[in-house]
Amino acid sequence: MVLVLGSKGMLGSELVRQLKAKGIEVAAFDSDLDVRDKEVLQTKVQELKPEVIYNCVAYNAVDLAEEEKEKATSLNVSAVSNIVQAANSIGATLVHFSTGFVFDGQSTKSYTESDQPNPQSVYAQTKYQGEVEALKCPKSYVIRLNLLFGKSAASDNAKKSFPELVLELAKDQKEFAFVTDEISTPTYALDLAKATLELVDAKYPYGIYHLPNEGQASWLDFAEEVFRIKGVEVKLNPVKGDVFKRPAKRPKNSVIANTKFPKLRPWQQALQEFLSSN
Numbered sequence: 001m002v003l004v005l006g007s008k009g010m011l012g013s014e015l016v017r018q019l020k021a022k023g024i025e026v027a028a029f030d031s032d033l034d035v036r037d038k039e040v041l042q043t044k045v046q047e048l049k050p051e052v053i054y055n056c057v058a059y060n061a062v063d064l065a066e067e068e069k070e071k072a073t074s075l076n077v078s079a080v081s082n083i084v085q086a087a088n089s090i091g092a093t094l095v096h097f098s099t100g101f102v103f104d105g106q107s108t109k110s111y112t113e114s115d116q117p118n119p120q121s122v123y124a125q126t127k128y129q130g131e132v133e134a135l136k137c138p139k140s141y142v143i144r145l146n147l148l149f150g151k152s153a154a155s156d157n158a159k160k161s162f163p164e165l166v167l168e169l170a171k172d173q174k175e176f177a178f179v180t181d182e183i184s185t186p187t188y189a190l191d192l193a194k195a196t197l198e199l200v201d202a203k204y205p206y207g208i209y210h211l212p213n214e215g216q217a218s219w220l221d222f223a224e225e226v227f228r229i230k231g232v233e234v235k236l237n238p239v240k241g242d243v244f245k246r247p248a249k250r251p252k253n254s255v256i257a258n259t260k261f262p263k264l265r266p267w268q269q270a271l272q273e274f275l276s277s278n
């Protein structure tokens, strides 16, 4: 049996779906098992004795984290430490997720799994510290991704992912400005979950993995492809990131290269499938 934490999030709900489809017994918890509560978590893990713990809980509000450092730290760092201790107490494998934002974005090349992070915002610092905690579990996978898109999460506070958000906006708005000087790697939750389960199933060596879809995109590229696929006509204006006054610094380049696992399909193909399934 396996345990999924953050099971109502975008990635968590996709993992639960796929695990169940494979006939694997899943214990799934979201805010009903507060990962910040070390004792409660430890008791639950001792009781269930999962072979694998998938941690999909995170604080993901990149800008808000600048003023909510404590909250971001408690979910992205302290809770990970609680999960590691619980996993280690029963010898479980831990699968933890992180972001290409841990890099400073100064490189002109894509970042590989062995490149040194240099986080530039509170969100990125907490995600990096979370990676360091997760790797204290001797049987851990830290999987980095960017720009997650897919079916909306089932949780009460669920945000829409970028494609749905821009399509919703385009119902009333016919002109948009999107950033062109921040390049990243869109990641389809369905493909990421599938690759994650293959990674664990095939017993790849523990450590850091990059599992985005192949290719890269600016926000403008991403939006342009969404509108092209859906045949929505809007005017798109390219702008530099510094036009928007956002509290958190973003890396100009957070493109992460997958050099350790079979490559996922290009993000455009994944997006096409996602948008035609909606």
Ligand SMILES: NC(=O)c1ccc[n+]([C@@H]2O[C@H](COP(=O)([O-])OP(=O)(O)OC[C@H]3O[C@@H](n4cnc5c(N)ncnc54)[C@H](OP(=O)(O)O)[C@@H]3O)[C@@H](O)[C@H]2O)c1
Pocket (backbone or CB within 6 Å): 005, 006, 007, 008, 009, 010, 011, 012, 029, 030, 031, 032, 033, 034, 035, 036, 055, 056, 057, 058, 059, 060, 075, 096, 097, 098, 099, 100, 145, 146, 147, 148, 149, 153, 155, 156, 157, 158
């Ligand atoms: N989304 C992205 O673009 C992106 C980019 C890079 C990396 N990632 C990483 O990918 C992973 C999955 O992200 P996601 O977008 O799927 O996250 P998500 O949709 O925000 O899901 C997180 C889930 O955790 C739950 N949660 C919050 N606090 C909790 C607590 N104290 N105890 C237990 N559960 C709690 C949330 O419930 P509530 O909604 O009720 O609070 C939510 O259902 C994370 O590690 C994230 O950092 C995501």
